[in-house]
Amino acid sequence: MPKMMKRRKKSRKGKKHKKGPVDAEPEELVRAPHSFVIHRGAVGGYCVALTKDLRKVMEPFTASSVQVRF
Numbered sequence: 001m002p003k004m005m006k007r008r009k010k011s012r013k014g015k016k017h018k019k020g021p022v023d024a025e026p027e028e029l030v031r032a033p034h035s036f037v038i039h040r041g042a043v044g045g046y047c048v049a050l051t052k053d054l055r056k057v058m059e060p061f062t063a064s065s066v067q068v069r070f
């Protein structure tokens with residue numbers, strides 16, 4: 001019975017190009033706490049407005065354009 005062929009491994013050149021982007025974010029921004037502000041279930045207009053206001057207050061580290069599906 002013939003031998004099975006081995007799987008091809010990536011070369012060093014392929015691994016080298018997989019590094020992150022050159023203009024990465026500063027370390028303090030990466031380590032800062034991030035958050036989502038969402039509502040659960042069907043809510044009225046006041047709660048939706050309150051959710052948007054809270055997102056603006058917590059803006060630098062909060063996803064402000066998240067669409068909630070329920």
